[in-house]
Amino acid sequence: MLCDLKRPFNLDLSSVLKRSLTRLAALCVVAFALQYSFCIAQTTDKSSRTEARPVKPETSHLEFVTEYIRELAAVERIRTAGEEENNQDKKDDKLPFASAVHTSRLFELELESQVKMLKGMRLNAPFDFLIPNIAASYEQKIALWRRIREIDSAFIGGPKEGVDYSKLGAEMPKIRGELDFIDQSLFEATPGIFATLIDMKADSKGNANHLIITKEDKARLISDLDDYFGAKLDQKNQNYTVSAATVLKAYLNKDFKCSDEPWE
Numbered sequence: 435m436l437c438d439l440k441r442p443f444n445l446d447l448s449s450v451l452k453r454s455l456t457r458l459a460a461l462c463v464v465a466f467a468l469q470y471s472f473c474i475a476q477t478t479d480k481s482s483r484t485e486a487r488p489v490k491p492e493t494s495h496l497e498f499v500t501e502y503i504r505e506l507a508a509v510e511r512i513r514t515a516g517e518e519e520n521n522q523d524k525k526d527d528k529l530p531f532a533s534a535v536h537t538s539r540l541f542e543l544e545l546e547s548q549v550k551m552l553k554g555m556r557l558n559a560p561f562d563f564l565i566p567n568i569a570a571s572y573e574q575k576i577a578l579w580r581r582i583r584e585i586d587s588a589f590i591g592g593p594k595e596g597v598d599y600s601k602l603g604a605e606m607p608k609i610r611g612e613l614d615f616i617d618q619s620l621f622e623a624t625p626g627i628f629a630t631l632i633d634m635k636a637d638s639k640g641n642a643n644h645l646i647i648t649k650e651d652k653a654r655l656i657s658d659l660d661d662y663f664g665a666k667l668d669q670k671n672q673n674y675t676v677s678a679a680t681v682l683k684a685y686l687n688k689d690f691k692c693s694d695e696p697w698e
Contacts, residue, residue, distance in 0.1 A: 493555040495630040496647050498565070499655065501555070502627055503682065505548045507662035510675045512540045531589045538583035545572045545579070561630050564623070571616050578609050578616075617674035624678045628685040637698045649692040659683045 516537030523530045552569040556562070585602045588594070633644040645652065659667065659679050666676045667683060691697075 490556045492558045503658050506675050506679050508544050531586045534586040535583050538579045541579040545576045621674040621678045624681045644691045648694045656686050
């Protein structure tokens with residue numbers, strides 16, 4: 435699914451949150467299934483010593499969106515570098531497995547750092563579901579990229595006894611499909627991420643048409659998107675990551691007023 439840059443970006447906050455919650459919740463059902471057996475194994479030990487954890491203060495919404503944009507850019511940077519490395523292997527008539535292992539490991543390390551960053555953040559309702567679900571999707575991607583690295587590693591160094599290479603090869607399309615599903619889910623949650631910047635206070639006409647950020651903050655976010663993604667924001671046939679960045683920029687360029695602009 436690609437971003438249609440010409441479509442109108444109409445934002446109905448209630449429906450946006452509902453769609454984002456539904457999509458990310460569906461994604462997390464899959465993540466829960468992967469982690470279920472591990473959690474059950476620890477339940478008995480932890481139940482006797484469960485204590486209420488202190489609630490972290492809410493993270494600045496601007497800080498969260500700024501970090502999310504950085505995360506999108508980091509993932510796209512690794513993808514682009516991996517594609518370039520693969521193309522060079524083809525020119526050099528080299529098998530792509532070593533470069534694929536390299537790219538997969540970079541994805542693992544970057545996503546692990548992103549999960550750590552997100553787990554230090556928290557949003558209040560109605561956005562409280564966003565960060566935990568995004569982090570859960572990243573953890574799924576880590577597991578999938580790790581498996582890709584394991585499969586590619588098996589092809590390095592020639593045939594090995596006892597390895598079913600046909601089975602490994604058949605596993606790759608399944609993994610790619612799962613990665614696409616996660617990226618699509620994250621893309622479809624993008625309007626909900628932008629909605630964290632909307633001021634819920636209505637103006638004299640009953641509309642929520644202000645953002646909680648200043649004009650300088652807004653300009654900085656747009657500048658970050660331009661610096662990170664450049665001409666990719668204007669391309670057709672974008673991948674889900676670039677499409678998410680494009681949608682964020684489109685919303686930022688809509689006619690919302692900033693917090694330091696007059697209210698009607």
